[in-house]
Amino acid sequence: xAKSEGGMRILQGLLVFGNVIIGMCxxxxxxxxxxxxxxxxxxxxxxxxxxxxxIYAAAWIGIFVGFxxxxxxxxxxxxxxxxxxxxxxxxxxxxxxxxxxxxxxxITAATHQDFLTPNLFLKQxxxxxxxxxxxxxxxxxxxxxxxxxxxxxxxxxxCCGVRGPSDWQEYTSAFRKMYNDADYPWPHNCCxxxxxxxxxxxxxCKLGVPGYYNNNGCYEAISGPMNTHAWGVAWFGFxxxxxxxxxxxxxxxxxxxxxx
Amino acid sequence: VRGYSRGSALSTAPPTPWLLAxxxxxxxxxxxxxxxxxxxxxxxxxxxxxxxxCSFTGLQDDTVIxxxxxxxxxxxxxxxxxxxxxxGREFQKFPHxxxxxxxxxTTILNYPCNKNSRDITxxxxxxxxxxxxxxxxxxxxxxxxxxxxxQVKFLALNGSEPVAQTNWSDPITLxxxxxxxxxxxxxSRHSGSMIxxxxxxxxxxAILLAxxxxxxxxxxxxxxxxxxxxxxxxxTVRRYNTxxxxxxxxxxx
Numbered sequence: 001x002a003k004s005e006g007g008m009r010i011l012q013g014l015l016v017f018g019n020v021i022i023g024m025c026x027x028x029x030x031x032x033x034x035x036x037x038x039x040x041x042x043x044x045x046x047x048x049x050x051x052x053x054x055i056y057a058a059a060w061i062g063i064f065v066g067f068x069x070x071x072x073x074x075x076x077x078x079x080x081x082x083x084x085x086x087x088x089x090x091x092x093x094x095x096x097x098x099x100x101x102x103x104x105x106x107i108t109a110a111t112h113q114d115f116l117t118p119n120l121f122l123k124q125x126x127x128x129x130x131x132x133x134x135x136x137x138x139x140x141x142x143x144x145x146x147x148x149x150x151x152x153x154x155x156x157x158x159c160c161g162v163r164g165p166s167d168w169q170e171y172t173s174a175f176r177k178m179y180n181d182a183d184y185p186w187p188h189n190c191c192x193x194x195x196x197x198x199x200x201x202x203x204x205c206k207l208g209v210p211g212y213y214n215n216n217g218c219y220e221a222i223s224g225p226m227n228t229h230a231w232g233v234a235w236f237g238f239x240x241x242x243x244x245x246x247x248x249x250x251x252x253x254x255x256x257x258x259x260x
Numbered sequence: 261v262r263g264y265s266r267g268s269a270l271s272t273a274p275p276t277p278w279l280l281a282x283x284x285x286x287x288x289x290x291x292x293x294x295x296x297x298x299x300x301x302x303x304x305x306x307x308x309x310x311x312x313x314c315s316f317t318g319l320q321d322d323t324v325i326x327x328x329x330x331x332x333x334x335x336x337x338x339x340x341x342x343x344x345x346x347x348g349r350e351f352q353k354f355p356h357x358x359x360x361x362x363x364x365x366t367t368i369l370n371y372p373c374n375k376n377s378r379d380i381t382x383x384x385x386x387x388x389x390x391x392x393x394x395x396x397x398x399x400x401x402x403x404x405x406x407x408x409x410x411q412v413k414f415l416a417l418n419g420s421e422p423v424a425q426t427n428w429s430d431p432i433t434l435x436x437x438x439x440x441x442x443x444x445x446x447x448s449r450h451s452g453s454m455i456x457x458x459x460x461x462x463x464x465x466a467i468l469l470a471x472x473x474x475x476x477x478x479x480x481x482x483x484x485x486x487x488x489x490x491x492x493x494x495x496t497v498r499r500y501n502t503x504x505x506x507x508x509x510x511x512x513x
Binding site: 093096100110113117120165206207235 | 297298299300301303304305306308380382384386387388389402403435437438439440442443444445449450451453454457458460461462464465467468469471472474475478
């Protein structure tokens, strides 16, 4: 019995170690998801207007799952050290439930990231930026969000449109309905601004002289943070789940070896 | 009417005039579009030409340069003698009832020929929006009403007398905007990494559930000291034959 006793001790040690890692990863996941939900780049209105903001739902689930993982890891450590069958069973079942939720969050984040293509944001920008007639309150809210976000994006990142200023020429838009092409080939926020917030040379901007207007597109400024967000939630969660899988298998084996 | 100057050098070759049969006025080389580094060179209602510097030589200082914008079908029969803004030359009626109009109205002094100038000298056709609907301004440089094509030329008038012109330009076609509803969103399909993630996680979760079921069934089967009591064995008591016992003790005595 001594050999299996030593083996059990090793298994106990491994399980405690595994749970410590799970607890730390849980805290890291919560912190990461809080960071994403706080939307430091101010891109949430764009997602909200696509009516497809599930990567934010995935991040919210991640916050709670991370916290649950931390709490359950403490329960797990206590259960393993006390070798209590009931506690271990409770731990396993609650961990499986948390596992299911985190799985949902990862899959959601990974799936919805595939929807975030340049065409999606292009179509949304053309249809909503500076749209003047809005149908209802919801439409008005989304339009205002999109307009404010794009204005901020174009000013802060010195960019214009999704692929470039030619977006405004190649397609009709709500902007074009309100502002004629000769005076505004592209929005004024595409012009290089001085410190007071007005274009340094409006004619140069309208003509498209390099140096007086922003020639590059804003897609990198949008997709960079969003891809980081989606990948952070999906793949960090995946890594945690892979580790948790082994810890849970070990715990199940341990449970079946524990005597009352 | 806007001209604009900035930046890099513009090379100009001396013009080679030749005589036009009908008008007998010097005809210079045709107008060209501005350099393609300008992002707004052609938009849906404007386009940008190079200014006619160094195109006209030997003209008096009070000569006025006009820009003629015409539909290609009006080029063949175009008459230089119609007054700018006169009948058949109103911008506001272009292109429905007039096939050409004239605009610009700038003296030749505005286009000096500086061979060493490093400026970009351009002329934006279609920049005046305020007079576009004002019938009292038939020489308005208003936005072009459609994608064209259009042909342009410069005409130098002294009073009302044509004194020089350029050749007609190549046909200029403006940009045509497609409807934004035509942008296709069908190109987003599931990436390989997402499918791999979903598959792996599902398999792991299935293994865990199977492990849980196995654990509950098998773990409570063996070592079931307190969970399931096995049926107690029937107690067997050996029957001693009392007769034998007495016989044995009697045999020892």
